[in-house]
Every structure is written in structure tokens, then in C-alpha cells.
Amino acid sequence: MKPSILQLNPILVPAINAKLGELYTMHRLFEQDDKDAYIREHGASIRGVITGGHTGISNDLVERLPALEVIAVNGVGTDAVDLEFARARGIPVTATFGALTEDVADLALGLMLAVCREICPGNTFVKTGSWQKNPHPGALPLSHRFNGKRVGIVGMGKVGRAIAQRAFAFGCPITYTDLRAMHDVPHRFVGDLLSLARGCDILVLAAAADKAQGIVNAAVLDALGKDGYLVNIARGKLVVESDLVEALSHGVIAGAGLDVFVDEPNVPAALLDMDRVVLQAHRASATIESRTAMGEMVMASLAQALAGQRPEGSLTT
Numbered sequence: 001m002k003p004s005i006l007q008l009n010p011i012l013v014p015a016i017n018a019k020l021g022e023l024y025t026m027h028r029l030f031e032q033d034d035k036d037a038y039i040r041e042h043g044a045s046i047r048g049v050i051t052g053g054h055t056g057i058s059n060d061l062v063e064r065l066p067a068l069e070v071i072a073v074n075g076v077g078t079d080a081v082d083l084e085f086a087r088a089r090g091i092p093v094t095a096t097f098g099a100l101t102e103d104v105a106d107l108a109l110g111l112m113l114a115v116c117r118e119i120c121p122g123n124t125f126v127k128t129g130s131w132q133k134n135p136h137p138g139a140l141p142l143s144h145r146f147n148g149k150r151v152g153i154v155g156m157g158k159v160g161r162a163i164a165q166r167a168f169a170f171g172c173p174i175t176y177t178d179l180r181a182m183h184d185v186p187h188r189f190v191g192d193l194l195s196l197a198r199g200c201d202i203l204v205l206a207a208a209a210d211k212a213q214g215i216v217n218a219a220v221l222d223a224l225g226k227d228g229y230l231v232n233i234a235r236g237k238l239v240v241e242s243d244l245v246e247a248l249s250h251g252v253i254a255g256a257g258l259d260v261f262v263d264e265p266n267v268p269a270a271l272l273d274m275d276r277v278v279l280q281a282h283r284a285s286a287t288i289e290s291r292t293a294m295g296e297m298v299m300a301s302l303a304q305a306l307a308g309q310r311p312e313g314s315l316t317t
Contacts, residue, residue, distance in 0.1 A: 001025075003306055004045040006065065009052035011074065013288065016295030024048075024302070039064050048072065048302045053095070054264065054282070056080020062091070070305030072298045075285070076100065077235065079209055083316050092314035094301040098158060099293035100285035104206075105162035107284040108233045111257025112151070112167070112202055114278045115229050118143040121275045144227075144254075147171050152200030154193065154215075155207030155234065156182050163206055175200060178207070197223040202231060209235030216240065221247040228253050233284045236261035245270045248277060259284050 005024040011017055020026055027046065032038040039061070046065045051057050053075030059082050062068060071086060073095040086093045114120055118140075125131055125140055151167045153160045153176040164174045164187055174187040177196045181189035190196040197203050197220045205216065216230065216239040224230065230253060232239060241262050247253045248271070255276035261267050264282055271277050285291065301311040310317055 003047045004042065005048045005050060005302065006042070006046045007050045008055050008057065009050070009074065011050070011291070011295055011298075013291050013295050016292065016299070019299060020050075023299070047306060050074055050298055050302075051081075053077030054080060059085050062086070062089070070094070070301060070311060072301040072311075074294055074298050077209065078315060079211075079235070087316040090317060092301075092305055092311050092317040094297075094311045094313050095315065096294040096297040097313060099297055100290040101158045101162050103287045103290040104159050104233055104284040105166055107259060107280070108159075108163045108204055108206070108231055108257075109166045111231045111233070111259070111278055111280070112149075112204070112229070113146050115231070115255040115257045115276065116144045116146040116149065116202075118275070120278050148173075149201040150175070150199065151202045151204060152176065152190070152196040153187075153204045153206055154178075154196070154238075155205070156185060156187075157206065157208065159233070160204075160206040161185060163204055172202075193220055194223050197221075197228070198225075200224070201227060202229045205230075205232040205234040205238050207234050207238065209238050213237045214240045216244070218243040218247065221253050224253050226251055226254060229255050229257065231257040233259045236264065241268050244268075248274055 002025045005026055007026055007028045009030060027042050029035055029038060043064045044066060047067050048070045049057055050072050053073055057071055068091055071081060071091060071093045076095050076097055078095055081093055083093055122140060148171045151172045151174050153164055156176045156178045160176060168174055175190050175196060176187055177190050177193055193215060203224050221243060245268050248256060257278045259280040260282050267279060271279060304311040
């Protein structure tokens with residue numbers, strides 16, 4: 001009999017779904033109308049859980065899965081999983097660290113270019129026929145150069161380093177802040193977020209958000225200044241969104257590129273009509289390449305745990 005796996009989020013790569021179906025009896029909770037009844041019926045047989053970084057898994061659900069041997073997070077965020085709770089029960093929790101680094105960094109660079117060069121308003125200007133109606137050079141305001149902008153990165157982990165590599169290739173001086181200085185990177189460490197914001201033109205959030213919330217507030221945005229941009233490809237909860245809306249509305253900062261929000265998929269309505277803001281639907285890792293690699297890591301975690309081994313990259317065992 002194939003082991004039973006509870007899946008809390010869809011996986012968008014058909015080949016990964018096919019392999020999971022071959023190896024396991026898949027219970028897709030996200031497809032069920034009465035989830036509570038479904039768990040009552042199948043919970044006792046579940047040996048593994050696949051979830052997403054945003055969804056995680058509640059302690060209550062863990063307690064209803066007495067045979068649970070592994071929680072495989074299809075993503076890098078583990079703030080929606082109680083790691084101490086899992087650790088106390090000897091349940092390994094894994095995540096797909098490294099699989100999405102390059103694509104997340106690519107999107108961060110894309111957002112930086114988009115907000116500085118105002119690519120999205122330019123696209124709309126052409127597609128709506130406005131260029132034909134207003135062909136004179138001043139019909140669109142001048143944008144800003146990205147090359148040479150001072151980029152401050154919050155979180156110099158794998159993603160932060162990949163962003164720094166890309167921005168540095170554009171001639172951008174790099175500074176960063178983290179829990180400590182990293183002696184294996186050539187960029188300048190700044191000990192506090194306010195000072196980092198004050199000394200950069202683009203503030204990029206790439207930090208793990210497990211224990212951080214609302215660190216980018218009105219004071220940080222004021223320090224970033226009227227010519228500064230905020231880019232967030234980490235977690236929405238790192239930003240006080242009401243402060244960001246105020247800052248953008250009153251010209252405290254120049255613009256923002258955002259892939260993540262506090263209450264997804266609910267985006268503050270005020271952001272939707274701002275030309276100086278570029279929005280994405282939490283898609284930094286949404287490439288075939290990243291999602292395939294992530295799915296393969298999830299399958300490896302399941303296989304290792306169910307074989308009685310400690311999964312590579314377990315955060316709790």
C-alpha cells in the first residue's frame with residue numbers, strides 16, 4: 001500500500017504531480033469543501049504533509065495526524081509552521097532552500113528596473129494608443145537611471161547575495177544589513193535599518209520573515225527619502241503597509257516594486273492606481289524551472305523521511 005500524503009496547496013508542475021501520484025496516495029485537502037470531515041476520515045493514515053510557505057500548517061492539524069512523519073514546505077518561508085511544536089514531536093520540517101534563489105533575484109532586479117525606468121506606465125502609454133495621440137517627446141515624464149543607484153539589501157542570505165551580484169553588475173554600490181556582518185561578501189555592512197535606508201537609493205527586502213514584522217515603517221521610509229524606492233520580494237509583513245501607502249501618496253518615497261503583501265491576495269486599494277508602483281502576485285519563484293526544482297526537493301524530503309532517514313535540510317530534527 002502506498003503511503004498517504006496530505007497536500008495543502010496545489011503544485012503547478014504536471015510532471016511533479018504525476019510522480020507524486022505514482023509514489024503516494026495523495027489527499028488534496030485544498031480541493032475539499034468540508035476539510036474538517038475529510039481530516040476526520042483520512043487523518044489517521046497521513047504520513048506526510050506538503051504545504052506552502054504562506055499556508056504552513058496549524059498545530060491543531062498536526063495533532064490530528066497521529067502518523068505524521070514529515071512536513072515538506074514547498075517554498076522557503078517557514079513562519080507559518082510552528083517549528084518548536086514540530087521539534088518537540090520529532091517531526092522534520094523541510095523547505096526548498098536554494099531552489100528558487102536565482103529566479104527571486106531576477107524578479108528583484110526586474111522590479112528595480114521597472115520602477116526606476118517606469119516601464120509599466122510606458123507599456124500602458126503605448127498599448128492604450130496614447131503615444132499615437134500624443135507623439136511629442138514630453139508626453140511621458142523622464143524616468144530615472146538604474147545604473148549606479150545605491151542598493152541597500154535587507155538580508156544577505158542566498159537571495160540577498162544573488163541580488164547583490166546582479167545589481168553590482170549594473171555599477172550599483174551595495175550595502176546591506178543582517179543579524180551580523182558577513183565576512184565572505186565584499187559589500188559594506190550597515191548595523192541598523194534606518195542608517196541603511198538613509199544611505200541608499202533602493203531598499204530591497206530579502207530577509208527571512210520568521211521573526212520579523214513591520215520593520216519597514218514610516219521612519220524607515222522617511223529615511224529612504226523622496227528619491228528612494230522600496231522593493232519587496234521577501235514577505236509582506238515586513239512592511240507596515242499603511243505607512244507605505246502614506247509615503248507613496250505624499251511623495252515621501254519615489255516608488256515601490258512589490259511582489260508580496262500582508263494579507264494576500266488582498267492588496268491595499270490605494271496602490272492599484274499608482275503609476276510609480278509595480279505590483280506582482282507573489283510570483284518571484286513562479287517559473288517552470290524553480291517550481292520543478294522545488295517539487296523535486298519536496299519529493300526527496302518525503303522519500304527520506306518515510307524511509308526512516310533525516311531529510312536533508314530538516315530544520316527541526
